[in-house]
Amino acid sequence: MTADQQKLLFAAYRLAERGELYRFEPERIAAEAGMPADSFGRCFAQEREFWLALHRLNVHLLVNDITRATDGMPPGRERLKAGVLAYWDGCVRTIPVRAIVRGYRKDPDILARLDRINWGFAHMLSMEMKKIGWERYNEAAQIAWFMAEGVVRLELEANGPLPDLRQTFWDFLAARPTRIGTPAATAPKTRPKAAAGVKAKAAAKPKSAARKPAAAAKAVKKRK
Amino acid sequence: MTADQQKLLFAAYRLAERGELYRFEPERIAAEAGMPADSFGRCFAQEREFWLALHRLNVHLLVNDITRATDGMPPGRERLKAGVLAYWDGCVRTIPVRAIVRGYRKDPDILARLDRINWGFAHMLSMEMKKIGWERYNEAAQIAWFMAEGVVRLELEANGPLPDLRQTFWDFLAARPTRIGTPAATAPKTRPKAAAGVKAKAAAKPKSAARKPAAAAKAVKKRK
Numbered sequence: 001m002t003a004d005q006q007k008l009l010f011a012a013y014r015l016a017e018r019g020e021l022y023r024f025e026p027e028r029i030a031a032e033a034g035m036p037a038d039s040f041g042r043c044f045a046q047e048r049e050f051w052l053a054l055h056r057l058n059v060h061l062l063v064n065d066i067t068r069a070t071d072g073m074p075p076g077r078e079r080l081k082a083g084v085l086a087y088w089d090g091c092v093r094t095i096p097v098r099a100i101v102r103g104y105r106k107d108p109d110i111l112a113r114l115d116r117i118n119w120g121f122a123h124m125l126s127m128e129m130k131k132i133g134w135e136r137y138n139e140a141a142q143i144a145w146f147m148a149e150g151v152v153r154l155e156l157e158a159n160g161p162l163p164d165l166r167q168t169f170w171d172f173l174a175a176r177p178t179r180i181g182t183p184a185a186t187a188p189k190t191r192p193k194a195a196a197g198v199k200a201k202a203a204a205k206p207k208s209a210a211r212k213p214a215a216a217a218k219a220v221k222k223r224k
Numbered sequence: 225m226t227a228d229q230q231k232l233l234f235a236a237y238r239l240a241e242r243g244e245l246y247r248f249e250p251e252r253i254a255a256e257a258g259m260p261a262d263s264f265g266r267c268f269a270q271e272r273e274f275w276l277a278l279h280r281l282n283v284h285l286l287v288n289d290i291t292r293a294t295d296g297m298p299p300g301r302e303r304l305k306a307g308v309l310a311y312w313d314g315c316v317r318t319i320p321v322r323a324i325v326r327g328y329r330k331d332p333d334i335l336a337r338l339d340r341i342n343w344g345f346a347h348m349l350s351m352e353m354k355k356i357g358w359e360r361y362n363e364a365a366q367i368a369w370f371m372a373e374g375v376v377r378l379e380l381e382a383n384g385p386l387p388d389l390r391q392t393f394w395d396f397l398a399a400r401p402t403r404i405g406t407p408a409a410t411a412p413k414t415r416p417k418a419a420a421g422v423k424a425k426a427a428a429k430p431k432s433a434a435r436k437p438a439a440a441a442k443a444v445k446k447r448k
Contacts, residue, residue, distance in 0.1 A: 106330060139392035142378065143371050147396075150370030167402065168363035172371075175399035178391070 001053070005043045007033045009053055016054075016097040023100065024050075051104040058097050059117060065090040080128035084148050084169075087121075091152045092161050121145055134177040147172060225277070229267045231257045233277055240278075240321040247324065248274075275328040282321050283341060289314040304352035308372050308393075311345075315376045316385050345369055358401040371396060 001009075011033035015021035021028070024047055026040035033039070044050045069086035073079040091098070104110055125148075126141035134140035147169050155162050225233075235257035239245035245252070248271055250264035257263070268274045293310035297303040315322070328334055349372075350365035358364035371393050379386050 134392075136388050136392050139386075139389045140395075142389065143374065143392050143396055146370045146374030146377075147367050150367065150374075153370075154366060162363075164360050165363045165366065168358075168360050168367050171364075171401050172367055172396050172399045175396045177395050 002043065004035065004039065005053070007035060008039060008043055009050075009057055012050075012054055013057060013097060016100055017094065019096045021096070021100060048104065048107070051101055052107065052109055054097070055101045055104065055110055055113070058094055058101065059113070062087070062090040062094070074131075075127040076131040077128070080125065080132070080144075080173075081170075083124070083128075087148065088151060088155065088161065088166065092155055095156060095159060098156060118145070118149070121149075135180045136177065140177065144173060226267065228259065228263065229277070231259060232263060232267055233274075233281055236274075236278055237281060237321060240324055241318065243320045245320070245324055272328065272331065275325055276331065276333055278321070279325045279328065279334055279337070282318055282325065283337070286311070286314040286318065298355075299351040300355040301352070304349065304356070304368075304397075305394075307348070307352075311372065312375060312379065312385065312390065316379055319380060319383060322380065342369070342373070345373075359404045360401065364401065368397060 008029055012021060012029045015029065015032050027037045030037050030039040040050075044053075066083050066086045069082045070079045073082060101110075105114075122141050122145040124141075125144050126137050129140040129144060130137035132140075151162070151165055151169055154165060232253055236245060236253045239253065239256050251261045254261050254263040264274070268277075290307050290310045293306045294303045297306060325334075329338075346365050346369040348365075349368050350361050353364040353368060354361035356364075375386070375389055375393055378389060
């Protein structure tokens, strides 16, 4: 990418973020970038090329947000929380940018990219789910990702954050995993009942890492 | 829809379900329906019209499956379980049908229909979540729907059921809701800690309907 292309891209991004860009306005973007009005035609062969680059920039900045929010943290519940919050807030912050790129969301190149991004995010989550105590951590990461991504879908529709929906996500995320090998893969565990005080049943179950208090888990880690 | 259109539609559906239809083969479908080879042109003005009708039939049969599986059950965890299982199994059963309709999934009419279907399913789930004890039952239904739909997405990719992923869904679904008004909407509750035996803390919290055993909840209902 040339320096001039980048200048135009960042100018468009700034305009979009400020809510001042609703469609493709090459002269306006060039003006924001402090470049001649005909710069666009010289820098991008096709309008599509520009939208793909803007989408890539948006994803890049979002991943930056997440990386910054989780930098230096060990895998686990706290890092998961910080990462998901940065993801949600980043998505809400860039609603205007997403809105103008939306017309290109069905572009095969963007679809393929979204596919890779989804797998990347789900993979990031699997480290957290493993640490939290999920034996089926890949599956737990997939499900957590479906939830986190679903929150974004509704927040984009609502044009802002939905605190009740976010809280409900945390509620679900606090679920305790079953050990692999416990019977009846199709039957839902009636966890609320057990949690209400059927202690004998709970005590009979094998110990799970997820049930250890955080301090104990840390101690285990240090010993290694 | 005319009787001839229906005959062709059901014939195509049967062929697809048996895995014998991979693309638009009007003469083959007509043969399966026991109709003359040129029937298609007389019955459907456009190929698109036929695919839209096949998609509608597929959704219709899926909703039928769910209705049959949950017929006569009161709202709650058991009906939710039966409905979600019927939904998953119906989607897996119709993978070959979905595969041939896939090319039309970006059709605006199908997209609008999928949107309505998604809202319909999420709405169905909200009755269950309310009964299970979620105060934020609409949000809980949305999140449950994101999870259930996500399972289908991966099962379609995998071309069959994914038992570990399904079990993980039930694990998440067993999460206990927080009462509305408990502080820190952004912080995840460290439920595993509380569940491990921090009884004093749990006892101090206000009683939640979700924590009552099913029998007690039923008694409450009868009193009304």
